[in-house]
Amino acid sequence: KQEVTQIPAALSVPEGENLVLNCSFTDSAIYNLQWFRQDPGKGLTSLLLIQSSQREQTSGRLNASLDKSSGRSTLYIAASQPGDSATYLCAAPLGGTSYGKLTFGQGTILTVHP
Amino acid sequence: SAVISQKPSRDICQRGTSLTIQCQVDSQVTMMFWYRQQPGQSLTLIATANQGSEATYESGFVIDKFPISRPNLTFSTLTVSNMSPEDSSIYLCSVGTGEVVTEAFFGQGTRLTVV
Numbered sequence: 311k312q313e314v315t316q317i318p319a320a321l322s323v324p325e326g327e328n329l330v331l332n333c334s335f336t337d338s339a340i341y342n343l344q345w346f347r348q349d350p351g352k353g354l355t356s357l358l359l360i361q362s363s364q365r366e367q368t369s370g371r372l373n374a375s376l377d378k379s380s381g382r383s384t385l386y387i388a389a390s391q392p393g394d395s396a397t398y399l400c401a402a403p404l405g406g407t408s409y410g411k412l413t414f415g416q417g418t419i420l421t422v423h424p
Numbered sequence: 425s426a427v428i429s430q431k432p433s434r435d436i437c438q439r440g441t442s443l444t445i446q447c448q449v450d451s452q453v454t455m456m457f458w459y460r461q462q463p464g465q466s467l468t469l470i471a472t473a474n475q476g477s478e479a480t481y482e483s484g485f486v487i488d489k490f491p492i493s494r495p496n497l498t499f500s501t502l503t504v505s506n507m508s509p510e511d512s513s514i515y516l517c518s519v520g521t522g523e524v525v526t527e528a529f530f531g532q533g534t535r536l537t538v539v
Contacts, residue, residue, distance in 0.1 A: 344528060353430075353516055353532040354467075399466065401528070409455045410520020410528035414466040 312337045314402050316415035323390055323422055331385040331418045333400030338378045339396065344412070345374050345385050348401040358385070390422045426451055426519050428531035435538045437507055444503045445534045447517030452497035455520035458490070461533070462513045470515075473500040507538045 313336045323329055335343070342361045346354040358374040360367045360383065366375045370395040372406050373386040387394060426452040437443050447456065456473040471492055472480040479492035494500045504511055514533045520526040 342526070346530075351514070351533075351535060354530040356425075356527060356529060374477045401467075404469065410518065410526040411455070411469065411472060411520075412455060412467075412528055413469070416466045 312340075312402050312404055314400055314412045314415040316398075316400050316418050318418060319416065320419040321421070323424050325392060327390050327422075329387050329390055329420075331387070331398050331400075331420070333383040333385070333415055335381050335383070335400075335402045336417060337402070338381050339421055340378065340402050342376075342403065343373075343376055343383050344401045345383075346401065348397045348399060348417070350397075357398075360374075387420075390420075392422050392424055393421055394422050395420055425527075426453060426521050426529045427504060428519060428529060429518055430517050430531035430534050432534060434535040434537075435530060436539060439508050439538055442503055442505045442508055443507065444501050445515055445517075447502070447531055448499045449498045449519055451521075453519040454497070455526065456500045457495060457518040457520070457528075458492060458500070458502045459516045459518060459530075460513045461516065467516065470502070473502075504536065507536075509538045512536055512538050520534060 315334045344359045347356045358367045362374040366373045371388040376383045397417045399417045400415045404411045429448045458470040459467040460536045463469045469482050470485045473492050475492040475494045493504045505536045517531040
């Protein structure tokens with residue numbers, strides 16, 4: 311059974327800081343790992359998808375890494391902005407599947423203050 | 425990618441009643457899923473909506489409480505039956521796209537409050 315853990319649970323930083331969000335998973339036989347953003351009361355926005363054959367994936371100021379052997383992924387946010395304030399969720403496929411059936415971490419609530 | 429529309433976006437319902445949530449996708453997709461997000465919690469998978477057959481439910485979720493329909497490859501419904509205040513949650517529809525490695529996309533969710 312796949313279990314996903316995220317640390318820290320919450321993070322408050324001043325604008326401009328570079329920050330790292332951590333995600334760990336128990337079943338390393340994954341096809342991919344996905345990072346999402348969720349604004350309060352809203353649905354999920356896909357940020358980055360890392361395939362098992364990749365070690366990193368980048369989109370703008372976001373960079374996600376994946377280390378299957380250690381069961382870890384990190385999301386790096388460069389030059390944080392108040393608009394980055396949201397909950398960030400890490401998700402791994404359930405039970406070795408590859409077709410979008412996911413188990414989620416509890417999320418990291420990020421607050422970037424001006 | 426996929427664009428997913430959910431209706432309603434929010435509702436307040438009386439206990440003992442039922443609510444049906446609709447999920448419409450802008451393209452044909454093989455995999456569709458329903459998730460629940462209880463207040464202050466992360467997402468939990470309810471079931472996989474299978475086109476042309478009965479949905480596949482995860483542990484702790486049953487068809488009598490959460491009946492699901494999937495009449496075609498772009499549409500699904502989730503009904504929350506005989507509601508109680510404990511059913512107050514955000515319900516989200518998700519699809520998986522991609523032939524080799526699947527990326528998941530989500531609708532905006534339905535915020536349900538049961539009073």
